Amino acid sequence: xxxxxxxxxxxxxxxxxxxxxxxxxxxxxxxxxxxxxxxxxxxxxxxxxxxxxxxxxxxxxxxxxxxxxxxxxxxxxxxxxxxxxxxxxxxxxxxxxxxxxxxxxxxxxxxxxxxxxxxxxxxxxxxxxxxxxxxxxxxxxxxxxxxxxxxxxxxxxxxxxxxxxxxxxxxxxxxxxxxxxxxxxxxxxxxxxxxxxxxxxxxxxxxxxxxxxxxxxxxxxxxxxxxxxxxxxxxxxxxxxxxxxxxxxxxxxxxxxxxxxxxxxxxxxxxxxxxxxxxxxxxxxxxxxxxxxxxxxxxxxxxxxxxxxxxxxxxxxxxxxxxxxxxxxxxxxxxxxxxxxxxxxxxxxxxxxxxxxxxxxxxxxxxxxxxxxxxxxxxxxxxxxxxxxxxxxxxxxxxxxxxxxxxxxxxxxxxxxxxxxxxxxxxxxxxxxxxxxxxxxxxxxxxx
Amino acid sequence: xxxxxxxxxxxxxxxxxxxxxxxxxxxxxxxxxxxxxxxxxxxxxxxxxxxxxxxxxxxxxxxxxxxxxxxxxxxxxxxxxxxxxxxxxxxxxxxxxxxxxxxxxxxxxxxxxxxxxxxxxxxxxxxxxxxxxxxxxxxxxxxxxxxxxxxxxxxxxxxxx
Numbered sequence: 001x002x003x004x005x006x007x008x009x010x011x012x013x014x015x016x017x018x019x020x021x022x023x024x025x026x027x028x029x030x031x032x033x034x035x036x037x038x039x040x041x042x043x044x045x046x047x048x049x050x051x052x053x054x055x056x057x058x059x060x061x062x063x064x065x066x067x068x069x070x071x072x073x074x075x076x077x078x079x080x081x082x083x084x085x086x087x088x089x090x091x092x093x094x095x096x097x098x099x100x101x102x103x104x105x106x107x108x109x110x111x112x113x114x115x116x117x118x119x120x121x122x123x124x125x126x127x128x129x130x131x132x133x134x135x136x137x138x139x140x141x142x143x144x145x146x147x148x149x150x151x152x153x154x155x156x157x158x159x160x161x162x163x164x165x166x167x168x169x170x171x172x173x174x175x176x177x178x179x180x181x182x183x184x185x186x187x188x189x190x191x192x193x194x195x196x197x198x199x200x201x202x203x204x205x206x207x208x209x210x211x212x213x214x215x216x217x218x219x220x221x222x223x224x225x226x227x228x229x230x231x232x233x234x235x236x237x238x239x240x241x242x243x244x245x246x247x248x249x250x251x252x253x254x255x256x257x258x259x260x261x262x263x264x265x266x267x268x269x270x271x272x273x274x275x276x277x278x279x280x281x282x283x284x285x286x287x288x289x290x291x292x293x294x295x296x297x298x299x300x301x302x303x304x305x306x307x308x309x310x311x312x313x314x315x316x317x318x319x320x321x322x323x324x325x326x327x328x329x330x331x332x333x334x335x336x337x338x339x340x341x342x343x344x345x346x347x348x349x350x351x352x353x354x355x356x357x358x359x360x361x362x363x364x365x366x367x368x369x370x371x372x373x374x375x376x377x378x379x380x381x382x383x384x385x386x387x388x389x390x391x392x393x394x395x396x397x398x399x400x401x402x403x404x405x406x407x408x409x410x411x412x413x414x415x416x417x418x419x420x421x422x423x424x425x426x427x428x429x430x431x432x433x434x435x436x437x438x439x440x441x442x443x444x445x446x447x448x
Numbered sequence: 449x450x451x452x453x454x455x456x457x458x459x460x461x462x463x464x465x466x467x468x469x470x471x472x473x474x475x476x477x478x479x480x481x482x483x484x485x486x487x488x489x490x491x492x493x494x495x496x497x498x499x500x501x502x503x504x505x506x507x508x509x510x511x512x513x514x515x516x517x518x519x520x521x522x523x524x525x526x527x528x529x530x531x532x533x534x535x536x537x538x539x540x541x542x543x544x545x546x547x548x549x550x551x552x553x554x555x556x557x558x559x560x561x562x563x564x565x566x567x568x569x570x571x572x573x574x575x576x577x578x579x580x581x582x583x584x585x586x587x588x589x590x591x592x593x594x595x596x597x598x599x600x601x602x603x604x605x606x607x608x609x
Contacts, residue, residue: 381511396481
């Protein structure tokens with residue numbers, strides 16, 4: 001494939017709106033004051049150093065206030081009831097949809113609320129398995145024997161297992177891009193892997209382990225040339241870099257609210273409107289129907305067709321407030337801030353003897369997930385020593401077991417950064433790793 | 449949490465490596481971190497309460513899971529299944545104690561060193577990985593003896609190979 005780097009949405013290296021040289025892109029101290037939890041002490045009376053935002057982010061007061069305000073002034077079930085609160089709740093819910101659409105340069109009718117990025121992927125996967133029996137318009141989503149679903153070895157389990165299961169249910173074949181030793185996708189056999197049998201390509205927009213930002217637009221262009229649909233997993237990109245769906249290239253984008261300063265229990269599926277209009281529903285029940293008779297039912301147009309049950313309105317309001325918060329900081333500034341932290345961490349960690357960083361050692365097309373292996377010390381033990389110092393990191397395979405296998409690591413320790421993290425906290429991480437080495441070192445330990 | 453005795457077993461694990469002969473072999477995995485242990489049990493002696501002729505294992509994991517497997521093997525090899533099961537129950541109780549137990553060193557031996565682990569819920573599974581594998585393997589070995597297919601004891605984290 002030809003390089004189309006300029007097509008890649010949310011290029012973390014452009015930094016168009018970064019503050020003037022010499023000024024940090026974010027005022028971290030001011031940001032930190034918005035996050036009440038950062039004021040608490042943890043083990044040993046230490047200050048909390050939260051380096052696990054890739055798992056879930058902390059929440060600013062503005063998001064918490066927005067949710068509380070919804071519950072205290074407008075709470076009702078949206079799209080039901082003839083009363084004033086019902087109307088206001090409906091407005092709050094639909095305005096949130098519009099706010100989130102604006103955050104992505106999308107239309108409100110292209111935003112489906114789910115409970116998580118995971119559910120969003122499953123929505124598409126189950127819509128595809130329901131397609132065979134949903135009338136002629138849905139046929140384009142049907143897969144079966146002879147068809148191929150293409151994923152990558154770098155995927156989070158949430159963008160892998162649903163596709164494995166789709167293939168098992170339908171008889172389609174799962175294929176995948178491998179990863180290179182530096183964690184980047186091996187696209188050398190793209191011409192063979194993307195072919196006329198390919199019906200869908202699912203690819204991460206930013207790895208939760210290596211931080212790698214694959215060339216989604218380039219992959220999507222090749223997939224579209226063969227009529228395949230493209231799903232981008234934005235769980236780690238939407239919170240951390242500017243994402244514009246009109247430049248992304250993908251047909252579907254999934255992400256979660258809780259990783260981008262929003263509440264838990266809300267996720268988003270963005271899809272091109274004409275696809276949503278032809279797609280069969282996944283979860284069925286109340287508020288997604290048009291007419292229900294005992295003999296059968298018809299369904300509402302999207303996005304309502306995909307939102308059965310009373311929706312998570314307060315969470316939608318909270319997520320809209322998170323979009324306000326992030327846009328006030330400026331997503332380019334957020335990306336630039338994280339790039340500075342990542343560069344600092346990569347420099348510190350790659351210079352330490354006995355520490356191997358999984359993934360690229362530069363910040364080119366790489367976000368702020370820094371996973372690493374410490375020779376002779378299991379990630380659990382590294383994490384435990386860091387925890388004693390007040391540093392919260394993730395340990396294990398981070399729901400990306402095949403990627404760890406491909407990179408020759410049984411498990412790893414992962415630090416992830418966000419708007420409230422500082423360079424000092426990255427230094428504390430490096431110090432903590434040295435302390436773990438001193439504690440377990442001296443003699444050759446038994447663990448890989 | 450990291451008692452010297454735990455670090456000792458971690459650095460120089462006892463009875464490690466997979467050995468012949470064996471009556472049953474299991475592989476258990478902790479799905480949250482990918483830690484795994486492959487464990488073999490060899491039984492001999494009386495039909496009523498056979499003895500553990502050998503417990504051999506290969507463990508891939510953190511200091512807690514590896515040290516726990518080492519301590520366990522050292523304690524139970526040579527004991528009868530009944531005696532080992534009693535130790536196992538006592539150890540499980542200790543792990544569920546949230547640091548509130550007064551462990552009986554006469555029963556638990558070196559395993560009392562894991563008392564501190566019980567205060568860290570995320571690490572209890574690490575300490576129990578080897579024990580759960582041993583219980584499963586022993587149930588299978590006994591089932592083989594009885595000539596029946598015995599459903600192994602319940603373990604939420606178990607993943608059979």
